[in-house]
Amino acid sequence: MEDAMIDEFLIEADEMFELAEVGLLNIDKGESFDVNFNQIFRSFHNLKGAAGMFGLELLQEHMHKVETLFESTRDIGKISKKEIDFFLDAVDVARDILKGEDVDFVVVDKLSDLDQEVTLSVHVDKIKKVKEAVEHSVINKNTPLVFIVDDEEEIVEILSFALESEGYRVKGYTNGHDLVEDLEEDPDLILSDIKMPEIDGLKLLKEVHAVHPEIPFIFFSGFITKEVMMESLSYGAQGFLEKPIDLEYVKKMARLAINRYRSKKLLEKSIDYIMYQFSDLDKYLEESGKENVRRTLKTELEIILEQRKNLKNAA
Incomplete structure (x- = not known):
């Protein structure tokens, strides 16, 4: 597996954990069980499939048990507060497993084995903590983050104010x-x-692109030579601004660069979701004897992955 795919999985796993938590929070506050059931189940299923794809056997086994237990609530059409707490704990344990930490958590054989007595104060406290953590994480992820560096503090402050006024962190x-x-x-x-x-x-x-080669990088300076510009472009710079800086132009360039960057990340995410789902589908097709369909899908996936590789090399 490419290291980039593993790094992307770690990001995707965190988002799937949050989707499951949001769904459980929604059910707890009385929203539709069916709608949120699908969101939570997909998250658990995708985590299980991705863990299997990357050889994370402990996580795969944990998510398989959790998914099976959660699926058992479908016919009942509801979930108790104690069960909500159980699944929230199960998500936390999955996070710990992914981090390589030791865990001490028993997944019951069936939900009826849970002690259904739960004090409201304990449940409310748990929900409050999870809600605060999710809200903080969602806000941070949805709001673009811009780094600005200049040895002149005044320039940093001016640019910061201009971009913060556009809603950026x-x-x-x-x-x-x-x-x-x-x-x-x-x-x-x-x-x-x-x-x-x-x-x-x-x-x-x-140094930045040695660690994160995809992050857009825009230079500003009082004097930009052709030589510096060409060398910067060869290392991945995406734009240049001359001092004195036109703040409106900065805002436009920032918006364009961030939109392109996030669109590319979304494309990467979509491809990885397909890969995660394919592991389950491939097994089904093999067991069903649909070898022609299986080969066709594999060929199409190979083409997609090759195109992604070419795009990365061209960047």
Whole structure:
């Protein structure tokens, strides 16, 4: 498996955990069981399939048991508060398994084995904590994050204010080393001065793209030479802004770069979802003797993956 696919799976797994939690929260507050059942079940099923695809046997076994138990609620058409708490705990355990942590959690054979006595205060406290965690995560993921770096603090403040007024989350830096340390936050765009002490813009670009080659990078400077521009483009820079900076133009460039970046991530996500689902479908087709359909689907998937590889190499 490509390392990039594994990294993408870790991101997708976190989103599937959240989808399951949101569905359980919705049922708890009285929303449609059927609608939320489908969302939760798909999340559990996709996690199980993806875990199998990547050889994560412990996670696959855990999610298989959880999925089976949750599916048993379909005919009943409802789920108790104790069962909601159980499945929320099961999601937390799945997260821990994915992190490689030791877990101590018993998945019951059937939901009727659960102790159905649950105090309302305990349940409300659990739901409140999960809701706060999900809301914080959803807000952070849906709002684009922009990193800005310039050794002149005033420039950072001006650009930050301009982009925050557009609804973006912004983190400002006066040196590139601090920015590199924060790359785990996965920014949607980096705006950087070219001439800076310690680590200049071009060196920063190389360091960033060595870790996250897809992140769009836009330079700004009082004087941009043709040589610097060509070298920057060869390392993946996507745009240039001259000082004094036109803030309206900055907003337009930021919006375009972020939209392209997020669209590409969505395409990657869609391909990975297909791959996750194919593991289950391939097994079914093999058992059903539909070898021609199986071969055709495999060929189409190989073409899609080859095209994705070519797009990455062309970027």
